[in-house]
Amino acid sequence: MAINQAYNWIAPALRTIKRANWDRCPIEIHARQSNLIEVGDRTLVMFASNNYLDLADHPQLIAAAIAATQAYGTGSTGSRLVSGHLALHDQLEQGISQWKNTEAALVFSSGYLANLGVVAAITGARDLILADQYSHACLKQGARLAGAEIIYFHHNHLADLEQKLEKLRSQYRRCLIITEAIFSMDGDRASLAEIVQLAENFEAMVLVDEAHSSGILGDRGSGLVEHLGLQQPLIQTGTLSKALGSQGGYVAGSQELIDFCRNRAASWIYTTALSPGDTAAAIAALELIEAEPGRRQQLWQNITLLKSLLAQAQIPCLPTDSAIFGLNFGEISTNLAIAQALNQAGFFAPAIRPPTVPTARIRVTLNSAHRADQIGQLVDVLAASIRR
Numbered sequence: 001m002a003i004n005q006a007y008n009w010i011a012p013a014l015r016t017i018k019r020a021n022w023d024r025c026p027i028e029i030h031a032r033q034s035n036l037i038e039v040g041d042r043t044l045v046m047f048a049s050n051n052y053l054d055l056a057d058h059p060q061l062i063a064a065a066i067a068a069t070q071a072y073g074t075g076s077t078g079s080r081l082v083s084g085h086l087a088l089h090d091q092l093e094q095g096i097s098q099w100k101n102t103e104a105a106l107v108f109s110s111g112y113l114a115n116l117g118v119v120a121a122i123t124g125a126r127d128l129i130l131a132d133q134y135s136h137a138c139l140k141q142g143a144r145l146a147g148a149e150i151i152y153f154h155h156n157h158l159a160d161l162e163q164k165l166e167k168l169r170s171q172y173r174r175c176l177i178i179t180e181a182i183f184s185m186d187g188d189r190a191s192l193a194e195i196v197q198l199a200e201n202f203e204a205m206v207l208v209d210e211a212h213s214s215g216i217l218g219d220r221g222s223g224l225v226e227h228l229g230l231q232q233p234l235i236q237t238g239t240l241s242k243a244l245g246s247q248g249g250y251v252a253g254s255q256e257l258i259d260f261c262r263n264r265a266a267s268w269i270y271t272t273a274l275s276p277g278d279t280a281a282a283i284a285a286l287e288l289i290e291a292e293p294g295r296r297q298q299l300w301q302n303i304t305l306l307k308s309l310l311a312q313a314q315i316p317c318l319p320t321d322s323a324i325f326g327l328n329f330g331e332i333s334t335n336l337a338i339a340q341a342l343n344q345a346g347f348f349a350p351a352i353r354p355p356t357v358p359t360a361r362i363r364v365t366l367n368s369a370h371r372a373d374q375i376g377q378l379v380d381v382l383a384a385s386i387r388r
């Protein structure tokens with residue numbers, strides 16, 4: 001029998017990826033407790049997780065996940081519409097809508113699926129999507145899935161957005177503007193109030209992804225919308241897997257929007273409901289975020305400290321307004337070398353490379369459990385390695 005040659009393209013394609021220094025390979029963590037992780041035979045301080053409020057191994061989340069697993073089992077065993085809809089899902093959705101101050105919310109199996117599902121549900125071939133060029137991959141994929149016209153505006157550039165609205169809006173049925181609240185790779189904030197105003201002027205919808213701002217911004221920690229006090233109708237999405245320390249995603253907004261998504265968001269309809277354990281952990285996280293604002297305050301103290309130490313040491317950092325710091329050292333190879341030096345010194349903060357980001361950088365994220373001495377040591381190692 002002749003050997004099927006159909007798969008022979010994979011090896012040369014992989015070689016091309018490797019030659020460009022774009023090869024990706026996950027690093028195995030075999031134990032973790034708060035910010036201490038074990039990699040190989042070494043213990044490292046984690047400076048790259050999205051566990052902003054240190055909730056991912058909180059005893060209350062673990063206990064809630066165990067109790068829910070004992071009560072309902074490990075899997076939801078069906079999609080929400082068919083057989084997997086649990087009282088826990090309802091409780092979590094009510095918790096999210098109260099937190100977000102919206103009429104309703106819908107929980108998905110991941111933030112990726114939430115964005116994919118809502119964007120594809122609410123726009124179609126006759127519509128225009130104007131997305132910030134730095135929008136997360138799932139937002140871009142959702143826009144492609146929708147079959148809508150997708151135009152990217154320059155990153156957080158209001159004049160460019162306005163110009164595009166002026167030129168294009170009238171040619172389409174609906175228009176959706178997409179932005180992140182805090183951008184996941186740079187850490188800067190969207191000019192959301194101004195974007196919402198532009199949307200009003202041009203009769204456009206706005207979807208804001210609060211993946212990196214929920215739990216971090218606002219008096220109740222619900223995100224940038226709360227922080228800015230925006231009252232206008234909006235489509236708010238986010239994840240349960242970052243500050244909330246669980247797994248899953250959501251969309252929050254008007255009752256009509258949520259009812260519509262329940263009928264039209266394929267990534268919600270045709271997938272198994274979020275597991276009981278993840279759902280219960282997220283409910284526990286919402287309670288802790290409300291009960292313990294000190295976590296958020298500690299996170300902001302850490303952010304202020306790192307910012308000032310980086311400035312003192314003259315370490316190049318992209319403008320940030322969050323727990324995300326993009327330290328850019330130019331060439332991919334330099335970034336990889338500095339990431340390696342950090343690793344040698346006991347810190348985990350990998351280099352992020354194209355195509356995830358336009359320019360290579362070391363992405364450092366802080367959380368509420370980092371201690372001042374750990375942050376200080378991180379900066380010392382960075383300063384020493386750029387001198388070399």
Ligand SMILES: *Cc1c(COP(=O)(O)O)cnc(C)c1O
Nearest residue numbers: 110111112136184211239241248
């Ligand atoms: C992480 C992230 C997501 C995806 O959330 P998951 O729950 O991890 O799938 C979506 N949008 C942004 C901006 C993110 O950073």
